[in-house]
Amino acid sequence: MKKIFTLATVAVLSLSLIAGCGTSGGTSSNGASSSGEIKVGGLFEKTGGAAQYGTAGLNGALLAIEQQNANGGVLGGKQIKLIEADNKSEPGESTAQASRLITSEKVVAMLGPMTTKTLKAIIPVVTQYKVPLVTPSGTDAALTVTDGKLNQWIFRACFIDDFQGNVGATFAADTLRAKKAAIVIDTNGDYAKGLAKAFEDTFVKAGGQIVAKENYVAGDKAFQPILGRIKAQNPDVIYVPGYYNEVGLIVKQARELSITVPMLGGDGWNGDETTKIAGANYMTNVYYSDHVAMDDPSLVEFAKQYQAKYNETPTGFSALGYDAAKMMIKAIETAGSTDPEKVRTALEGLKGLKGVTGDITVDAATHNPSKSAVVLHYQDGKWAFASRVNPK
Structure with a gap:
């Protein structure tokens, strides 16, 4: 990554x-x-x-x-x-x-x-x-x-990253019924850029529109300016394929700006770590792709x-x-x-x-x-299984 x-x-x-x-x-x-x-x-x-x-x-x-x-x-x-x-x-x-x-x-x-x-x-x-x-x-x-x-x-x-980006876009288009998406990308991260590209390609192919692409650098703390620009474009979903240190702050600051649309990302969210940084009260309507759902009976x-x-x-x-x-x-x-x-x-x-x-x-x-791959969402105070996507 x-x-x-x-x-x-x-x-x-x-x-x-x-x-x-x-x-x-x-x-x-x-x-x-x-x-x-x-x-x-x-x-x-x-x-x-x-x-x-x-x-x-x-x-x-x-x-x-x-x-x-x-x-x-x-x-x-x-x-x-x-x-x-x-x-x-x-x-x-x-x-x-x-x-x-x-x-x-x-x-x-x-x-x-x-x-x-x-x-x-x-x-x-x-x-x-x-x-x-x-x-x-x-x-x-x-x-x-x-x-x-x-x-x-x-x-x-x-x-691989391409598959995760495809999973996110497919979930956004098919399950969330999103037509317009914004993407927030760590410009120094191969991981983030790989997921973002795959998401964009798959989402556009499915008939969706990317209305905003904003960049940051790992270690940034203040995301209000880019989130303000995204809010003005009125997306149906925001894709944030980064790591939990920044993702948690992005989720928190987005909700503080009254951005309530679904937010999703990849396995770099690491569930509980994003929750700790963002705060559980800001984790409504968030999803990420992962390798396994820990509530799977198996x-x-x-x-x-x-x-x-x-x-x-x-x-x-x-x-x-x-x-x-x-x-x-x-x-x-x-x-x-x-x-x-x-x-x-x-x-x-x-x-x-x-x-x-x-x-x-x-x-x-x-x-x-x-x-x-599985998609997890935050529900009733914990991350839980939302959907499974198989390779094609």
């Missing part, structure tokens, strides 16, 4: 990639350490602006690995050890930590990061060292296919297990972290080895994995999973 890989990051990368390709050293023929542990890197946003996503994803991954180890581990009883690293929600730190995990910790695979900007920064690292990686929630389409070229070592547990057992371990309710990002770990575990089992190429091939061929966010089948041509 966010920001393009920069020349500065390339410079950092060139300094960090000083070892040769591969992850040899202290490993057996199947990639496990001589102690019987299988080291997997967990590179997440534990601090910084995206810490809410990173902590949830990490916790979900840890739960899945703990359960697998308790059930006998993998490859004849070997235990998986998740080596945690904090990328601090920053691309440069993400690059440095990815290099450390591979060259010093000798991890054989990686989980995370959660956001587009931190994942983009490490694609050259995992590609050079040939280490398979599954991101729980990196939704930018270019993460797995860049300029028509497949990034062979990158996989994801989530659907998630009762997962929610119970997560609550017992962390003493908190899981989010969609928790579920995605859990499923990303399950994907990697299944690939190692299918490969019968932690040999990177065999695990990569197993990930490409993964079909019908029962995840908590739905059945997961990987498209070998794009490394994207085929799965449905």
Whole structure:
């Protein structure tokens, strides 16, 4: 989600990639350490602006690995050890930590990061060292296919930005019966721009009209001027495909300006976090697309297990972290080895994995999973299921 890989990051990368390709050293023929542990890197946003996503994803991954180890581990009883690293929600730190995990910790695979900007920064690292990686929630389409070229070592547990934008526009047109829409975009965010473009394309194709497009930059606090201009255009719906820090303020300030039309966005809203910032009394008539609805009856057992371990309710990002770990575990089992190429091939061929966010089948041509999305709305003091949209 966010920001393009920069020349500065390339410079950092060139300094960090000083070892040769591969992850040899202290490993057996199947990639496990001589102690019987299988080291997997967990590179997440534990601090910084995206810490809410990173902590949830990490916790979900840890739960899945703990359960697998308790059930006998993998490859004849070997235990998986998740080596945690904090990328601090920053691309440069993400690059440095990815290099450390591979060259010093000798991890054989990686989980995370959660956001587009931190994942983009490490694609050259995992590609050079040939280490398979599954991101729980990196939704930018270019993460797995860049300029028509497949990034062979990158996989994801989530659907992509284009699909989320399509879901939002379809919901706005078909369910909310909106004819006119306004869009509020974080100009520095690949995530926001990707969702916004897909929303606009789908909404216009459905016969709708975009009456206003307003921009902001992550970190902004005052949105009254752009909201005033939007109000003057009298839209039927406002699409805000950003992250909760700004989205919460946008929702709050819109309602304070007596803008009562539906507002919706993507998974960056992270439900409860947007609610905390906006205030529950301002959350009437708001919706966002997510990977899972936590009130889905099929998630009762997962929610119970997560609550017992962390003493908190899981989010969609928790579920995605859990499923990303399950994907990697299944690939190692299918490969019968932690040999990177065999695990990569197993990930490409993964079909019908029962995840908590739905059945997961990987498209070998794009490394994207085929799965449905849900739309949630705030009702009776909590986020609840509103609609489900399946891929076409």
